[in-house]
Amino acid sequence: MAATARIIDFLRDRRPEGPCLVVDLEVIADNYRAFTRAMPDTRIYYAVKANPAPEVLKLLADMGSSFDTASVAEVEMALAAGATPDRISFGNTIKKERDIARAYQLGVALFAVDSDEEVEKVARAAPGAKVFCRILTDGAGAEWPLSRKFGCEPSMAVDVLMHAHALGLEAYGISFHVGSQQTRLEAWDSAVAESKAIFDAMQLRGVTLKMVNLGGGFPTKYLKPVPGTGAYANAIHDSLAKHFGNALPETIIEPGRGMVGNAGVVKAEVVLISKKHANDNHRWVYLDIGKFGGLAETMDEAIRYPLVTSKDADGKGPCVIAGPTCDSADVLYEKTPYDLPLTLTVGDEILIEATGAYTTTYAAVAFNGFAPLKAYII
DSSP, rough: OOHHHHHHHHHHHHHOSSSSSEHHHHHHHHHHHHHHHHOOOEEEEEEEEGOHHHHHHHHHHHHTOOOEEEEEEHHHHHHTTTTOGGGEEEEESOHHHHHHHHHHHHOEEEEESSSSHHHHHHHHHSSSSEEEEEBBBOOOOEEOOOOOOOOOOOOHHHHHHHHHHHHOOEEEEOOOOOOHHHHHHHGGGHHHHHHHHHHHHHHHOOOOOEEOOOOOOOOSSSSOOOOOHHHHHHHHHHHHHHHHHTOOOEEEESSHHHHHHEEEEEEEEEEEEOOSSSSOOSEEEEESSOGGTTTTGGGGGOOOOOOOOOTTTTEEEEEEOOOOSTTTEEEEEEEEEEETTTTTTTTOOOEEOEEESSSOOOOOOOOOOOOOOOEEEE
16 A cells, blocks of 8 residues: 555654654554454454554554454553453464463463463463464465464364363364465365364364454555455355354454554665676665564565655666665565666665554664664554
8 A cells, every 4th residue: 555645744744764664543443444344243353463553552452453462462562552351362372381371360361272282381371261273274375374383283173172171271263374465365265164174073072162263364465466355354254154054153353464564654765776796787775674674574575565766757677675784684675676766866765665564573673783663653
């Protein structure tokens, strides 16, 4: 999404120094309303990790959102924003037992698991809590896949949930994540089918599951068009109806990028433009922000942000884009260069659009002495 008029006005009037992120809360509010309209029977658990700015969390809490958290610190952020504990899920499957205990003490009673060992920690630290088991997906179609590290094979989930039941926990449901920036509408279908099979297997064992956590994956528009929220909602609803029939489970979603990604713009500055040899057809454009300043998702050029300059009407040529640090890994785009204006020069500003998600929290504290990415929430 292009920078909103509010963001453009802010940058013009405030002239903030250094690279910075500007987030427009009105865009986030519009995104939240779009999710609630498209999926009225599904509870929204905003993925706090995408952008945990207090202003963002308070806006969403006031609008009625629940929250998916990955740490005790995020649990406390959600509570500080006004969420009640029953609107918070501890969705990380890798938790210290003392952190489970602290979250439980704060009133959180919904935890993700994907192994017997994690179940045992929850049973000791949060007796009687609800647990949902995360299953693996292949992540096909996602630009930032989340497979392998989280989740267990679907065939193992029944044993994990039965172990939870035996230890006095409430075996509550199944979760999965089809991969961040998921571009395939049909990506949820096979995971919904796996979930139904697990529901049936648990029912045969005398345990009734209630919930399917459909995860995140809802995309932001970067350089390529993506389907709208309504298209994803329709595809997911069709899959649920196909596999569950009239006995639809409770459902929740965990949008992060899809909630805040298009609400933010990073203002960056050109520090240097150079060539590596006399006949080099590619200019190297070095910005004052790079991988360690908040653009970690350019790793393997997975996320390709739109770049906008005031000279975009001029002739363009291919450029390698790199950050300012003394680390050779701090190259953003080289395999597939960007076409930037031939008139671009040192000191020019570049707007990096759709950067509202996974930027400020990825920024290093002071690598090479560069300050963390400053954020303005308007």
